[in-house]
Amino acid sequence: MSPVTFLAVVLCTVILFPKLTYAGELAGISKTCQSRSTGTTSLCSHLIEPSGYPCSEHSTKTKDGYLLGLQRVSSSIGKLRGAKGPPVLLLHGLFMDFWDWSWQELALFDLAEMIRYVNAITNSKVFVVGHSQGTIMSLAAFTQPEIVKMVAAAALLCPISYLDHITTPFVRDMVFMHLDGIMVDLGFHQLNFKSDFGTRMMDMMCDSNVDCGDLLASITGKNCCFNSSRVEYYLDNEPHPSSAKNLQHLFQMIRKGTFAKYDYGLIKNLKIYGQLKAPNFDLSHIPASLPIWMGYGGNDALADMKDVQRTIKELQSNPDMLYLENYGHIDFLLSIYAKRDVYDNMISFFRSYGNHGSASS
Template sequence: MATSVLQTVLLVLALLLCISSAEYLTVDSFINHSQSYDGGLCVNLVEPCGYTCSEHTIQTKDGFLLGLQRVSSSIVNLELQSAPPVLLLHGLFMGGDAWFMDSAKQSLGFILPDHGFDVWVGNVRGTKWSHGHVSLSERDKDFWDWSWQELALYDLEAMLRYIKSETSSKVFVVGHSQGTIMSLAAFTQPDIADLVEAAALLSPISYLDHITSKFVLNLVQMHLDEVSFSSLIQIYVNLILEVSYIKIFFTGTWITGNTSIKHEEVFCFPFLLFFSAFTRPRLIIDDIYAVLSDILTNIIDLACDGHVDCSDMLASITGENCCFNSSRVDFYLEYEPHPSSLKNLKHLFQMIRKGTFARYDYGSLKNVLQYGQTKPPSFDLGQIPESLPIWMAHGGNDALGDVIDVHHTLSELPSKPNVLFLENYGHIDFLLSTRAYEDLYGNMIRFFKSCGMSRSS
């Protein structure tokens, strides 16, 4: 599904609001819905399209085991040329599959190897293509104690070091949305920036305080990321164990079996369901989580199966997308969304509320214990090396990566990045546009080639 910082969360939330078209939903049909990830990303998405793909597992400094795929093209003989490695970094609630969602001529994960690049596909901790932790189980609270801060300082560093060890080369980095937050934060660290040859940032984000989506702003103001989930446990248990049908009334009450749910619970339920199911709060056991995941996916499938034009709903949240192929939503839903942590959402919402690009805010007292100061330290974009070539592409219709925020980012960088502005592009277009190669990927590839196609130590 479409990918982003906040983009995917908002897409899912928007689609949940589309359930008005379905008067009755059976629990049995939810439970029977399943997705298969057996065999890994290579077997599922890359090799069937005729590309060579190998699976790798790497370990971060804090013990997470990440899946990393290496992709090459059958039409380019990489042994006869020096192929620079490129790392693709996905967005929030996504995995590396996001780069292969459209045809081989439209998906960047296929286009880059066809142009002679040695493509590596990153999957951050907690996603379905990664492989857990050396000692923690997904049932452990500590397994989910991270935000994009750790993705930048641990996951991205581990990916870059592994790729350099395998290729003896610095790495080109491509990020979309959350992938750009990771990149910009990581590049402020000299030891990480030294591993990078150049970077291309799609819908670049380091500041989020000028987003224009009223829907997102309402979510932030409601503080749903700080809500207690304990009051919902009985609702979920009733839903899964006792209820055969759910009837939705828009008179202010949901009827589930013999249980009446208050109006305010009705209003928040789709949002709380999302946060619960895809950020794995520790109060919900894994068996219930598994069912909730299926319920959410089936709600989305049902809502967008001819009942309502959910692309219009999505546009009202993330910005109008000129070239998003809405006919492929069913296919996207076979792979998206992926889990993330509640702490990650909290960190993103902090950025919106405070207008900062900083480390996670634990509150004054814990900040002193964690950072030695009452406020979390900022990621200083001025510390990104001026010598690091950067290319950016952003859109005039992007309601999440707002133009003002992009200019704020640009003003703090020591270098002058190459910038491509597409007036009619929304947030999703930078990943799933049917015209992506003509409009931006070709430009990005020329930028990379201008930085040097030969390996550099």
């Protein structure tokens, strides 16, 4: 039986770095101002329907007043046999986000509302699939009882809650240069690699010790099975701009070795959080009853094995693990062997939980 998926892709978030989608019927998300997205092209008409998949547009509002546009994607016509599967929310990573928020708001407002909306529409708990920054958001959200009670199970590709062992030269150089602070001081609200500033920054990075002949590997680590002939197609749609605040939040994680809320500084922390330090997200608050599957690779320079192991140790549960020694960060999404190596295993994990009942039971 093909699972139907409510694919929720939030167009205004960022990729480390990928973000959100929801399956069982796939849903894709975009935000409008009050929207965090500036795009006007429908995901359904632009990318999904031309590939032969039925798609419908949905919208909902977050608690902080932003509109989320969701795309509900079903199995292609003629391929769905038997009953529909449960809803699955897919979360992408970095470089699809704007303005004054970070992954903290994306987790506690956006993801929370997407899960609530999907649950309300389907009357079913949600399977969550996240990659990279999508796993940061998921793990943070799952520490909140009112959110996790609507989740049936989660599959986390390249799981991240800690970043202090990343080995990517490109990101390490940006952290060392305090690029995030420079952008804020200069009044930039977003990082857009296709802008004049982004282009100059890339030129500067490539003139240092970063091998821009293999820029993808410099950012993510060596990918074994990525189809390089598709790069131009991907670059037609990526990377989207990212919020400067989101970039700064990620760099705080790298510098401090913490999985915590955004650090505003002592005085503003006291005003916002009621304490001098930004509060940590406590992974031990994720219920042991939540089934979790994780896939990670030996060549991933972003989701380093040491950081993944630290995440696992702080969880109450023992997640199902898939380790692929030759896989890098992008392989888990775009490897030509991903179905055989990753997705079949992940789908078997979800199928083992079968019907999962209503979202709040």
